Amino acid sequence: MNNRIFLSPPHMGGNELTYIQEAFESNYIAPLGHNVDAFEAQIKAYTGAKYALAVTSGTAAIHLALRVLGIKDGDEVMASTFTFIGSVAPILYERCTPFFIDSDTASWNLDPNLLEEELSHRAATGKKQPKALIVTHLYGQCADIKRLAAICDHYGVHLIEDAAESLGATYAGKQSGTFGKMGIYSFNGNKIITTSGGGMLVSDDETLISHARHLSTQARDHAPHYEHTEYGYNYRMSNIIAGIGRGQMEVLDERIKRRREIFNLYYNALSEIEGISFMPEIENSLGNRWLTTLILPEHVSPEHVRLSLEEDNIESRPLWKPMHAQPLFQGAPSLLSGFSDTLFQRGICLPSGSSLRDEEVATIVSLLKSLIH
Template identity: 45%
Template sequence: MTDKIWLASPHMSDEGYEMEFIKEAFDTNWVAPLGANVTGFENELAAKIDTKAAAALTTGTAAIHLALKAVGVSSGDIVFCQSLTFSATANPIIYQNAVPVFIDSDLETWNMDPSALEKAFIKYPSVKAVIIVHLYGLSADMDKIIEICSNYNVPIIEDAAESLGTYYKGKHTGALGDYGVFSFNGNKIITTSGGGMLVSNNEEQIAKARFWATQARDQARHYQHSELGFNYRMSNISAGIGRGQLKVLEQRVAKKRDIFDIYKKELGGLDGLAFMPINDWNVPNCWLSCITLNGAVRPLDVMVALEQENIESRPVWKPMHMQPFFAEYDYIGGTVSEQLYENGVCLPSDTKMSGKDLERVCTLVKGLWK
């Protein structure tokens, strides 16, 4: 069996930055729950993306959940949510007993279609929040989305789980809306083994999110709780990994972009194959290199051919409005998200891939056209 090539796997720094922070936590016995690494990771990430405050949490899902609480989403409220995404974007809407309305994507960005969003506002003017996604590290068309949401005075939550290191018109994704969310799952561009971050320029609300995430324990000698709390705070060990990983973020982004460029050079001439869109206002992190296939070779052909050679790939996300659990909820738009799901493939984009690994993938893919 040939060596495994992963879609995207954890990649610790060659310099050992992570172990330095972990060792400090062990040496000082600040293993859990909180400590200097948690505060340091929050401050360093906030500074990195030029936002005022951050809360380090157990998952990106938890960050979306607390963002929804922060903007006042409660039972029965409507929340607009990008349909083409992973279920973690939409699930917290249900946690709050709110009602998702799913919005189609456009081909120019693969993210929320501003024209469909405008139609959704006309149909549901009392919407409480909008969750957009920067899919696969591609920025949504934020100027248009911000303008529409501002007209209706509705807050924006950016699901930037896949887009740390992506820029929109010179600004970091995740720092453009009212709240931004990042994920540090094992497959993300940097990882804490599992974890997330909620960011905002609203320092008071981030402090409130930290309070909710620490079981909403009131300032009292005894254990007192006046609000519903959650066990959502990141551990000091995980935060130490994150601090080390943050030091190599630019390296990881550069490698991801190199992988995309090689795929584009090697596979760009194949009939019916197109790449995810890169706009002149978007500097993506290329978290995953994605293609669409509209010819004789189909996505399953590519995925099976790679799988047989011990190479991991995956389909583009199945839209939320097509998922059995969310089938009862409204959907606004056309068929773009469905087309991307049906025709899309995420190629292996692991930052540990060698030149030979990339050559192996490209040779297998090109062989399907012979």
């Protein structure tokens, strides 16, 4: 059997072990330490965010964002329906009501027209506005974030950017995750850079990040004993995995460059086949192409393609099943166009890791062509 081709495996840069060794030598094995501080500083320098907080996951970062923004107990939170469960699970953690919004064809991300239609209707009829919008920059590609931010600002809705998959992606030269009130990144094992597991919360609001930092370490008050006036979480990133993050940040631009090259190899080989369309990159944006994703022709079953690739030891994956179609969210209010359902029914993610070789892409392309025709 051929060596397995994974969807998006970790790709180390070289200095990760050096920073881990520093943590061992200093005996800062538990959370906090120099690596955590340095990793946060790297994220701030790279993204332009004024403040950053390293935590255990992107989901933890979204949860903290909701907490420090005071969103809880029946408040309504709008969110992308075409996303991963980690983007919206924190809405349930805080006992809030999700309201899902469909994708547009221009970006495959949250549709600003649907959002504006809903918020303007509420304003005209006196209906209560949502407290927040969580917008996901899916598969490393920017949503129409400048317009979404303007809509949220106009109607007084907090914007939280789920940039878990889009670190390094830009819109009008500005980093994804830095347009909203708060933004988050993920460093899960398959992301464009990884710490094996971890996340980052960013904001230009020092008070919000300071409160989130307090909550992330069990909300311990300043006292020689353990004193608590509110509850918190064990959400702080460890000094060990932050060392991995430091090494990964040093090669982020190289990883983006290679992922974009891989996308172009797929695109140039497959885009002229009738019925195939790739996830678009909206004007004035630059995605990191974390995963290459495409819609297959109507006569081709994505599951058949996935299983056929698996027979050759090649990992692929369906596109996300929309949140409004999940049993967990049955009956949740939604504003739908049907496009995310189409994406789920006809889409697939192809192997896109930055260590993928050109000849491996050629093998995958050849197999896909044989399955499509």
